[in-house]
Amino acid sequence: MENVPITPLFFPSGFLWGVGSSAYQTEGAWDKDGKGPSIWDAFTHRKGKVLGNETGDSACDGYYRLLKELKVNHYLLSISWPRIMPTAEQLNEKGIQFxxxxxxxxxxxxxxPIVSLYHWDLPQVLQEKYGGWQNxxxxxxxxxxxxxxxxxxxDRVKHWITFSNPWAVAEKGYETGEHAPGLKLGGCGAYKAAHHIIKTHAKVxxxxxxxxxxxxxxxxxxxxxxxxxxxxxxxxxxxxxxAERYxxxxxxxFANPIYRGDYPEVMKNYVGKSQCAQQGLGTSRLPTFSVQxxxxxxxxSDFLGIxxxxxxxxxxxxxPFLQVSSYHTDPDLAELVDPSWPAPGPKWLYSVPWxxxxLLNFIKTQYGNPLIYVTENGVSETVQCPQLCDEWRIQYLKGYINEILKALNDGVNVKGYTAWSLLDKFEWNKGFSERFGLYHIDFKNKNKPRYPKASVDYYKKIISANGFPNPREVMSAANFDFFSFFFDLCANTTLNFRKKTGMNMVQK
Structure with a gap:
């Protein structure tokens, strides 16, 4: 066992460690100091759109008081477009000063500061007047x-992100309607929104x-x-x-147009053709880019946030052939999970560090090894952890950060890591029921006091050491990879191995 290779324990000098949050999820003050309404203000104020009819009206009341304690190198935040531009033309000096x-x-x-220009809070006036990202x-x-x-x-911000997770903006905002603006334009809406977002990114x-x-x-x-x-x-x-289509x-x-000039061939092949004239897409539901x-x-893209x-x-x-076409049926695939994977929080988020x-090696191979900053990585809990002892978050961070070390050893060009997130915050259509924060917030207390979870101390030690100060930290992960590789060699296929060991797959 002593021959099992272990990844280097430390990250390269100058590696950036940070935490992140977004404006709507944390700022609150939704109608204060000249801020205009966003699509999320309008969405959450409609009954039945968010679990428990909760809103981000007050959220966390500010978000940078704890950063010094964590000793992070960077903080990823977003600017609220309607806070500095309540309308398409009007400037809000108080928002700019904020x-x-x-x-x-x-x-x-x-x-x-690493600043995202758009983390989903489009000014409501642009949604009402133009249909938002459909236009x-x-x-x-x-x-x-x-x-x-x-x-x-x-003059002070040197790292700009145009869009944070535009996939969710397009798919959840204009396909399923789970997120603001809540439109269910199945089959066409997500593709059209994404098309405009990609062209917007390029223009910026x-x-x-x-x-x-x-x-x-x-x-x-x-x-x-x-x-x-x-x-x-x-x-x-x-x-x-x-899996390639997934x-x-x-x-x-989004990455293929930016790094290779066009949508992936499999998307062009698998997105069915149908008349979406009312959406202005002609005969193909996937829009096309001109040569220019x-x-x-x-x-x-000067860097890729992941x-x-x-x-x-x-x-x-x-x-089925007669099933209504949609983004979700277009790839012609099923997603499965292994029931042995830890799922400490919501059932969509299983801990699978490998x-x-x-993924990082795929990016290296597909897109010419771009400069990468990990912009969101973390795990939530759906109930408050007893005595703030979030051991599962510590295990999650340990596993995923160790995989970044391995990717660096593979030659992947990763320069920074952002734990998601600094604070418990408003989790979109899940309200305050899911908690991603390193710091617990008592939302029932009007002062919203913050309490560090156990993961705060663990993450501080990683930042201070610029990696794992103790070799034992990564031993278990290295051993797990070795046995996974060994069993895959011995079994004819991974699927056969899982059948033999009784590890049944379950559909998501």
């Missing part, structure tokens, strides 16, 4: 907003590149969230193809 104060406070404490006019409106941010904050990158880069010397990227899809049977070409319909949907647009979009939480096993599933390394 973010100036926040950025200055971070820098005074030697904390680098190409958002491209210019967002570009104007982004240039305002570059003008006001770019070019704006920064031509107007601000020489003076401000910053970087502009995008943050994409994706799970890893592992074939149920790695020796089956059908399952491998299904990744391409999540990560590749492909050239304009390709290469518009959000990652979990993994799925994948196999092909043929949907999937992270595979």
């Amino acid at each position: 973010y100036n104060d926040t950025i200055n406070s971070l820098l005074e404490n030697n904390i680098t 190409r006019s958002m491209i210019n409106y967002f570009n104007d907003y982004a240039n305002l941010c570059f003008e006001k904050f770019g 990158w070019h704006s920064y590149n031509t107007t601000w880069r020489r003076e401000q010397r910053g970087m502009v990227g995008i943050s994409l969230t994706s799970g890893w899809g592992e074939p149920v049977d790695p020796h089956s070409q059908t399952d491998r193809d299904a 990744i391409q319909f999540h990560l590749g949907w 647009e492909k050239t304009y979009i390709k290469g518009t 959000g990652h939480f979990t993994t799925r096993y994948v196999l092909q599933k043929s949907f 999937g992270f390394r595979r």
